[in-house]
Amino acid sequence: MFFASDNTSGATPEVMRALIRANDGYARGYGGDEITARVTAQLREVFDAPDAAVHLVATGTAANALALATHTQPWQAVFCHRHAHIAEDECGAPEFFTNGAKLALVDGPHGKMTPDTLAQALGTTGESGVHGVQRGILSITNVTEAGTVYTPSEISALTALAKSHGIPSHLDGARFANALVATGASPAQMTWQAGIDVVSFGGTKNGCLGAEAVVIFDPARDWEFQLRRKRAGHLISKNRYLAAQMEGYLTDGAWLHHAAHANAMGTLLADGLARLNSVHQRHPVQANMMFPEWAAGTHDRLKAAGAAYYPYLAPQGREAARLVTSWSTTSADVDHFLTAFQG
Amino acid sequence: MFFASDNTSGATPEVMRALIRANDGYARGYGGDEITARVTAQLREVFDAPDAAVHLVATGTAANALALATHTQPWQAVFCHRHAHIAEDECGAPEFFTNGAKLALVDGPHGKMTPDTLAQALGTTGESGVHGVQRGILSITNVTEAGTVYTPSEISALTALAKSHGIPSHLDGARFANALVATGASPAQMTWQAGIDVVSFGGTKNGCLGAEAVVIFDPARDWEFQLRRKRAGHLISKNRYLAAQMEGYLTDGAWLHHAAHANAMGTLLADGLARLNSVHQRHPVQANMMFPEWAAGTHDRLKAAGAAYYPYLAPQGREAARLVTSWSTTSADVDHFLTAFQG
Amino acid sequence: MFFASDNTSGATPEVMRALIRANDGYARGYGGDEITARVTAQLREVFDAPDAAVHLVATGTAANALALATHTQPWQAVFCHRHAHIAEDECGAPEFFTNGAKLALVDGPHGKMTPDTLAQALGTTGESGVHGVQRGILSITNVTEAGTVYTPSEISALTALAKSHGIPSHLDGARFANALVATGASPAQMTWQAGIDVVSFGGTKNGCLGAEAVVIFDPARDWEFQLRRKRAGHLISKNRYLAAQMEGYLTDGAWLHHAAHANAMGTLLADGLARLNSVHQRHPVQANMMFPEWAAGTHDRLKAAGAAYYPYLAPQGREAARLVTSWSTTSADVDHFLTAFQG
């Protein structure tokens, strides 16, 4: 009953098989190998973006920070939701990689910026000449940190505002597959067709050991990205192992099946909780992550039954939690959890 | 016949087995797992340093840059050999991670600083008050980029100079195991007993997929290192896979056996070349890397036979190369190479 | 009728006289001159802080950014009011000088943080281990950007919260003299006796050409500050001219007389406006800066009469402005303005 994070799950069988296969013989270092070439082509196809620059890194923080830095100057602002991962959970990595850009925190319910809140933030930045920082880039997270999902048209509405101020847009897709499955959108619909310029395409949470792709739709940015990646220590010498993970991840749509499963387990768990007295979800449950509140005392019961998850602050008499399902969550896990909940 | 780099080799069987074993079930993220705890203890034992801070990262550049940054201020100088990896092959990662420290390049034959050349560099830095950068840290590479090896007493002589100027010393041990085998020194003798304060302990070139440890002998630096690692995107969420590699690497001295093999293959190759007319080694061959010069025309013959390695610039009528052996080089590879050489 | 900013005023006669006097003969560069020595002693006396490190720079942004950087790590947060000068008007200088620290924006009415709003910001930062940035420093501006003033006891309440979280406190005193005059506090009462660790002591807005002092109460930070100043290009070679300005500024309490005059002119102007129909002050007027709202159409009338100031956004049918008085504002200027206002 591990609901702490999708990164407590292991790697999928396809990924492990690809990794083992990749270990055969010699391969050129630093991405000059054949698997890297193949997976680059594959990702371009997935995104229907034949000219995109595609590169792999081992962590989501690296993917985000490198993507942002390649599109931002140090004297600019990165617009993101107040509770975005880049704002709260990366120990200032965006500031480090951009050499000191400022995060402009945008409000909005349930982890989502709205056209109104974004317009306000954009409107009050860069209006005082050299005295204030300039507008830099918009960063949208999908699935959000609140477990909610932007539709492509919601993304379009935000990126259109960014474009109207002359700045590009980034998508933090640490849970990209879960967002696709939740909306039925294609990768292209969710990204460049919705005005996104660069994507952090997550693999780790959905079944890789540690592999993320950065997809840059403007190939003119390619070389700068590569230099930044190397300079940040994120160019893996035996890159075939990163590439193999991603190849296994993508094979025969495995990534989407696993995400669909994770989301389905999320729905199963949310539905089960909804049937229980006194459970309240703080945010709409739209993918594989939820933030229920319940009566005090429940934590002890769940813990005793072996459930692992992060508790959250809650009002007097209540308790709260973050629960995340993953590709490896089973319906038995969910049943077990719900049973334990009821004591 | 792959002699291009030890990073064109795959992962050893022990490493792959450990990795596969690690994939079983759930594990806490970000290094909170049991394998990370075990391998931390193991590395402390390897270094006979029970209080050392020990952390894993995926690349040697990250290990070096984080180690240096944790011990250096932006207005200081990092003293290293003119041809050190940190100076020539990391695209300015030390400058990035230290927020702009300066590399003070020290001369010396065969890739090695000498007490004289280092003393001169130390003596001409930090002597002009606020106007010049201050002395920061000494960084020694072992095995050097020239394939030569420092003995512990040679390292002691250099670190003593650094200490006399009040600065700490770093060891870039991307090929640490090969240096140990070449000198017969223990990890402790090669490092803290020789005045080293922080080590980049390489695993990748000697048989991991991508795993390096940073060993910091002053535990007071631990927390800063961890913050820097996270901020640089080098804290792996599913850290168990990094830890498993390192555990497999260390098991039953496998790492030393593999390095001994790589060095033995280096000796075999060097001895074979020494018996050939006209081959000259630019540097003494002391580990698993060599820089032979030979008559022009040889490249074509070797290439035709399928040999892979990096050519180097050479005088008119000559050719030069870097040849690296690894844990997976076979004596048949060496024979094949020598046969092809003779045409 | 210049009410645009106190930096549109010139230099006071005392400052100009000291500057001219300083031009006599030769003087050692980089602060090794006698005027610098004298003014250092004088500032220590002003602050009743015989051990303080005292240094001069030419701009308030440099003073603030250097003061902050000397007390903050790149992975930390600087707590300041949402509308602080360091947050809105320095084009990211704090981020640049700190190598990427994050500004944590604290709310509060009339430009002032409150113990409640600060406690909340402090409480939600640095609580997630390596994942989030750590608490770094508190920065308080007095006079605030809203023209309001903190009393020493209000400052103490904020710095006590900072101290309870183990972090130091900075005072941005671009209008320090105006704050002293407004509260009747001494420099020591306003700073180290109220828990402040480092002060940007402004001279420019109150009558220098361009001279600010940084006063660091912990002399252990002195050398780092000096290296950072030099590295940022803020060590003036002919430092005697900076020092002379500050010496002229301080002579016989001239700085306090000028600030008292500026504040008095502020009061005169505010009182005059208060007698007019329909003028509303957005913030309490406590020093030499105010933010009145008035009926639409007033701007044109004032502009026609030659009044210079910054207009602000206002609701439909209204207009708003920032008006700043200075050492050189005359009561005739105020009368003229009020007359023009009434048309």
Next chain:
Amino acid sequence: MFFASDNTSGATPEVMRALIRANDGYARGYGGDEITARVTAQLREVFDAPDAAVHLVATGTAANALALATHTQPWQAVFCHRHAHIAEDECGAPEFFTNGAKLALVDGPHGKMTPDTLAQALGTTGESGVHGVQRGILSITNVTEAGTVYTPSEISALTALAKSHGIPSHLDGARFANALVATGASPAQMTWQAGIDVVSFGGTKNGCLGAEAVVIFDPARDWEFQLRRKRAGHLISKNRYLAAQMEGYLTDGAWLHHAAHANAMGTLLADGLARLNSVHQRHPVQANMMFPEWAAGTHDRLKAAGAAYYPYLAPQGREAARLVTSWSTTSADVDHFLTAFQG
């Protein structure tokens, strides 16, 4: 007898007069004043560069570091002479402002790079793909730190090499006027006509209190420079005082007359020393700075007579010094020095 540095001299009468004149009344801040507008036009005329971006800062280090940063990426190299001011005397300011670019130190006798030494440095940088830093910018100092002077054609030869590698060229003209006078070149001939893209035009050493201009011949870089200047705390709020200094400096060719005088005093001093037994100049004396060696014991004699200058290291039995003349050096100073020398 002050020969320590040209920055121990005061400001010229023209500069002081302009400064005093500038103090009259109110002026818009941050360079929006009329004097700034006038001096911008004047500098464009001086350089025969009507489209150039022209901005003022208070120090040479700021001018250099901002000029370099505006033309360089963090992962690039700045090519400069091994003993350039930017390499040895700015505490790493170029590294700070560029966010970590690397200085590639070029050899050459008497403080001057040669086409050969520069070609070698350019040829060995940026040739290893992402692994090494890329070529960024060439920085030439004129007058050099050795007191020697590049002619325009020597500069052209160096910038042509830079251009052949696709990189721009910077001129550090802290003693620009002395170099012009020494060569008879015009500002345009010494800069853009010789392939220079950006100039640090020094005023301080030749008679300002602290004023340098940065002249950028490609106006497309203007806005970035302005943002960097503000962000670095180098935009002076009462900019009229910087501008007034520069206006006074330029008036009626005063700057060239003063530099001619300084150089003439240099020649007088060098000629006088040449007539003395045992004086050897380390470098050709071509402007207002020289590096004589003389017999041991001379320092004491000169010091007793009140001479101020920097001693340098010298071989056994010898002494060495740096002597700098300036706009305020008198022939009586020189006579006095030579008399004291002879004892």
